[in-house]
Amino acid sequence: MGKILTRMGDGFLSEMTEGELQKDIEEGTQDAADRAGVPPLSADELKHLFDIYHSPAKFVSVEPGNEIVLSFDAGTLKLQRLGINTGRIHNIQIMERALGADTMEMGHIDYSYKAVKPIVGDEQQEFEQALLVSTLPLFYGAMPNLAIYSQPDGPVANSAELLPLGKIAESRVAQEEAVELAVKDMVYVGSAMYESGADGINFDTTGAAGDPDFLATLRVTKILKEKYPEMCIELGMAGEFILGMHGKLEFEGVRLAGLYPHEQVKLAQKAGVTIFGPTVNTNTSRSCAWNIARAITFIKPCVANATIPVHANMGMGVGGAPVVDNPPTDAISRASKAMVEIGRLDGL
Amino acid sequence: MPKILTRMGDGFLAEVSEGELRKDLEEGTKDAAERAKVPPLNEDELRHLYDIYRSSAKFTSVDIGDEVVLTYDAGTLKIRRVGIDVGRIHALQIYERLLGADTMELAHVDYSYKAVKPIVGNEQPILEQALLTSTIPLFYGAMPNLGIYSQPDGPVPNASELMPMGKIAEARAAQEEAVELAVKDMVYVGSAMYESGADGINFDTTGAAGDPDFLATLRASKILKAKYPDLCVELGMAGEFILGMHGRLEFEGVRLAGLYPHEQVKLAQSAGVSIFGPVVNTNTSKSCAWNIARAITFIKPCVANATIPVHANMGMGVGGAPVVDNPPTDAISRASKAMVEIGRLDGL
Amino acid sequence: MAITHAIASGMGGMRTAGDLVARMQMTRGMRIGEAKAYVAQKLSVPVQDLADPVRMAEVRDDLDLGLVRSLPHRVKGIDAKFRIAEVLGIGINCVNRFRGRVGKKFK
Amino acid sequence: MAITHAIASGMGGMRTAGDLVARMQMTRGMRIKEAKEYVARKLSVSVTDLSDPFRMTEIRDELGIGLVTPLPGRPMGMEAKFRIAEILGIKINCVNKFKKKANIDR
Numbered sequence: 001m002g003k004i005l006t007r008m009g010d011g012f013l014s015e016m017t018e019g020e021l022q023k024d025i026e027e028g029t030q031d032a033a034d035r036a037g038v039p040p041l042s043a044d045e046l047k048h049l050f051d052i053y054h055s056p057a058k059f060v061s062v063e064p065g066n067e068i069v070l071s072f073d074a075g076t077l078k079l080q081r082l083g084i085n086t087g088r089i090h091n092i093q094i095m096e097r098a099l100g101a102d103t104m105e106m107g108h109i110d111y112s113y114k115a116v117k118p119i120v121g122d123e124q125q126e127f128e129q130a131l132l133v134s135t136l137p138l139f140y141g142a143m144p145n146l147a148i149y150s151q152p153d154g155p156v157a158n159s160a161e162l163l164p165l166g167k168i169a170e171s172r173v174a175q176e177e178a179v180e181l182a183v184k185d186m187v188y189v190g191s192a193m194y195e196s197g198a199d200g201i202n203f204d205t206t207g208a209a210g211d212p213d214f215l216a217t218l219r220v221t222k223i224l225k226e227k228y229p230e231m232c233i234e235l236g237m238a239g240e241f242i243l244g245m246h247g248k249l250e251f252e253g254v255r256l257a258g259l260y261p262h263e264q265v266k267l268a269q270k271a272g273v274t275i276f277g278p279t280v281n282t283n284t285s286r287s288c289a290w291n292i293a294r295a296i297t298f299i300k301p302c303v304a305n306a307t308i309p310v311h312a313n314m315g316m317g318v319g320g321a322p323v324v325d326n327p328p329t330d331a332i333s334r335a336s337k338a339m340v341e342i343g344r345l346d347g348l
Numbered sequence: 349m350p351k352i353l354t355r356m357g358d359g360f361l362a363e364v365s366e367g368e369l370r371k372d373l374e375e376g377t378k379d380a381a382e383r384a385k386v387p388p389l390n391e392d393e394l395r396h397l398y399d400i401y402r403s404s405a406k407f408t409s410v411d412i413g414d415e416v417v418l419t420y421d422a423g424t425l426k427i428r429r430v431g432i433d434v435g436r437i438h439a440l441q442i443y444e445r446l447l448g449a450d451t452m453e454l455a456h457v458d459y460s461y462k463a464v465k466p467i468v469g470n471e472q473p474i475l476e477q478a479l480l481t482s483t484i485p486l487f488y489g490a491m492p493n494l495g496i497y498s499q500p501d502g503p504v505p506n507a508s509e510l511m512p513m514g515k516i517a518e519a520r521a522a523q524e525e526a527v528e529l530a531v532k533d534m535v536y537v538g539s540a541m542y543e544s545g546a547d548g549i550n551f552d553t554t555g556a557a558g559d560p561d562f563l564a565t566l567r568a569s570k571i572l573k574a575k576y577p578d579l580c581v582e583l584g585m586a587g588e589f590i591l592g593m594h595g596r597l598e599f600e601g602v603r604l605a606g607l608y609p610h611e612q613v614k615l616a617q618s619a620g621v622s623i624f625g626p627v628v629n630t631n632t633s634k635s636c637a638w639n640i641a642r643a644i645t646f647i648k649p650c651v652a653n654a655t656i657p658v659h660a661n662m663g664m665g666v667g668g669a670p671v672v673d674n675p676p677t678d679a680i681s682r683a684s685k686a687m688v689e690i691g692r693l694d695g696l
Numbered sequence: 697m698a699i700t701h702a703i704a705s706g707m708g709g710m711r712t713a714g715d716l717v718a719r720m721q722m723t724r725g726m727r728i729g730e731a732k733a734y735v736a737q738k739l740s741v742p743v744q745d746l747a748d749p750v751r752m753a754e755v756r757d758d759l760d761l762g763l764v765r766s767l768p769h770r771v772k773g774i775d776a777k778f779r780i781a782e783v784l785g786i787g788i789n790c791v792n793r794f795r796g797r798v799g800k801k802f803k
Numbered sequence: 804m805a806i807t808h809a810i811a812s813g814m815g816g817m818r819t820a821g822d823l824v825a826r827m828q829m830t831r832g833m834r835i836k837e838a839k840e841y842v843a844r845k846l847s848v849s850v851t852d853l854s855d856p857f858r859m860t861e862i863r864d865e866l867g868i869g870l871v872t873p874l875p876g877r878p879m880g881m882e883a884k885f886r887i888a889e890i891l892g893i894k895i896n897c898v899n900k901f902k903k904k905a906n907i908d909r
Contacts, residue, residue, distance in 0.1 A: 085435035102714030197790030232722035336704035346728035450821030483869035545897030580829035684811035
């Protein structure tokens with residue numbers, strides 16, 4: 001029985017037997033099914049996954065005709081992070097014309113709506129120029145990033161300092177204040193960029209600061225969609241599970257803490273989201289096969305529950321992709337194919 | 349008697365007679381002399397100013413051999429503000445090779461040390477790459493900008509909300525807290541940039557939020573110079589007069605509120621500043637001649653008191669330059685020549 | 697990362713019809729199958745042509761929807777988006793704003 | 804704004820010796836006159852030569868301290884700054900950092 005070359009969630013190459021691979025896939029789907037109370041993958045799906053991860057090819061892909069569209073979080077920042085000294089309009093053109101991107105996004109280096117607010121005029125000026133010279137749909141994106149509303153960076157009391165002191169009520173009040181401020185900033189920036197001609201607004205890494213983060217973004221979406229019914233709003237998540245940092249927050253009668261992707265998408269739809277981006281985090285000490293089986297198990301019922309397009313997050317450390325800055329194409333292409341073919345996605 | 353074409357402080361063209369021009373110069377210098385309790389310009393200097401502003405030439409300049417060196421605040425941002433989509437290293441190269449800049453400055457669009465802190469790791473690689481490809485001395489610059497430490501943007505209570513409520517002590521406490529936080533941020537970012545190889549750090553528009561702003565910058569300069577004795581610190585001001593927003597703050601026994609440039613420079617020197625940049629604001633309802641006579645009267649004793657190089661701020665709305673985004677070369681070149689020749693400056 | 701996904705499962709943006717299918721998801725909230733069928737019908741091509749760069753280069757050139765190679769005298773940028781809005785029968789935010797800015801005659 | 808000042812009263816950066824005079828202000832806190840005299844002495848030229856682009860182009864080329872129009876084979880950027888530090892007898896922060904990184908810190 002030949003050894004299969006595979007990778008761990010931290011990117012390291014490792015070898016496993018067919019039996020080990022089979023076991024990893026089964027355990028991965030079971031883990032997700034137990035946590036989210038959703039069905040595990042079927043025998044056919046597990047067989048398909050096994051075939052994808054069993055392949056010795058360096059690169060795999062979906063079959064012709066099954067391609068989906070890609071949206072990009074932190075779009076223009078990715079080139080900046082690599083130290084490529086181009087302007088952001090150049091970056092959009094590089095993504096559009098050199099890399100065949102379906103959509104693109106302009107983002108500010110701090111990638112938080114709060115940080116964009118004071119310089120939104122500078123952002124609009126550049127964004128309007130970008131729209132004149134690009135053809136693909138252009139998002140403006142950033143994170144709700146509720147954490148930076150806490151002292152010493154922001155105005156509200158720091159709930160992560162209050163909680164260990166047992167000041168639960170004070171901590172909740174601080175988080176509720178942060179929600180109000182974040183809603184204001186996101187509506188302000190989202191409106192400005194839409195008025196400048198944006199095709200869409202992306203709320204990325206939503207829920208990074210737990211349920212208040214998710215609540216703020218759902219409320220903003222609702223406000224923006226009422227204000228601009230034609231606006232495309234993409235809501236991308238930070239993890240598979242809404243952390244109950246507050247614990248009691250609700251949106252339209254549904255408690256947010258503890259929701260999994262198949263439940264999150266329903267609220268996103270209610271709020272008026274156009275494209276939903278579920279996320280499943282990668283466990284670095286398990287294999288990529290274990291991780292992708294687990295990720296697809298979370299995502300599949302989310303796609304089934306959706307009436308809107310679903311673009312799963314498949315960047316570094318999410319959606320079965322290993323947690324490594326320089327991503328190995330073998331692992332990414334396997335995750336890409338598996339997620340699209342078994343998860344039945346509309347995009348990534 | 350022929351009319352002289354001149355400009356008002358708001359940039360509008362106006363005609364004055366020879367007598368009116370002379371009167372404007374005399375009143376301008378007198379205004380500054382009375383406010384700062386410094387000597388007015390002498391007969392020879394006024395005569396020289398008169399000749400500069402009486403000229404009908406579109407452009408004027410210093411005599412050959414009298415040139416000074418120029419530093420630039422908000423350096424790379426100026427290229428971005430006019431909507432040229434180039435990376436910041438390109439912007440530096442444009443200044444170095446196309447515009448003949450003596451020095452240059454790398455800057456973040458928000459231009460505040462507080463806003464740079466969370467993304468300093470993104471700024472450093474850009475600075476490091478810029479240093480590899482440029483020859484002229486390179487500053488990293490931003491504003492102390494104490495205003496953004498106040499709620500709802502920042503962590504401390506808002507002094508300008510507390511003051512009208514009569515909560516003077518609370519307002520002062522809030523400003524003192526902001527000073528502590530700003531010092532930390534400036535030292536953090538300044539150190540990071542110096543460690544990345546910056547030739548200098550520029551604290552621009554210092555004092556914009558009054559005496560706490562100035563105090564924070566003096567303290568940050570002192571700490572940085574103690575840490576890195578070879579670091580060049582440039583300290584540029586926001587206005588001719590330190591606003592007493594707190595009123596009682598002192599640096600090394602000297603009360604900061606109400607200080608004029610010739611007094612500010614002494615404190616800058618004792619804080620270890622390498623280059624001091626005094627500012628005199630432009631009065632838009634007076635002529636450029638009135639404004640420059642007034643500005644030079646403030647700056648001359650500052651230069652006389654200095655043992656370090658003095659670079660007067662001569663950008664939009666300061667140093668006798670009119671308050672207008674698209675600056676007329678006639679007015680700027682006259683102010684430039686007058687300030688250098690009569691103010692006896694080391695740079696602009 | 698982006699390149700790998702684009703090759704493994706992406707439609708291919710302007711090389712194919714990826715940007716057009718994305719626009720249907722964004723403006724009408726269509727799921728992938730519906731969006732592809734809609735675009736194919738509007739372009740009068742079978743769905744399988746949508747991800748074929750050879751075929752789509754021809755179709756995009758014929759319909760003036762913007763080419764990934766910037767050829768002289770062809771639409772690029774905002775003018776291509778005017779055509780896309782027309783061909784797909786959708787509103788494009790910046791196209792509408794452009795119309796507003798250039799004067800009444802073009803509304 | 805910047806262009807007007809640069810023509811009206813600026814030294815001219817790399818077109819002349821503006822960057823070198825700036826370095827003396829920045830590293831030694833010299834006033835303008837002292838800084839110009841220092842640089843002129845180090846370059847063995849007169850102070851008037853410092854703001855003459857014609858003369859300074861020759862000097863900068865001879866000394867390898869960077870030309871505003873980078874010609875092939877001539878020092879530029881970091882290379883030029885190595886020589887500037889040596890000729891002016893000053894420390895340049897990024898040059899020292901570079902030496903460390905490239906392991907030529909002797």
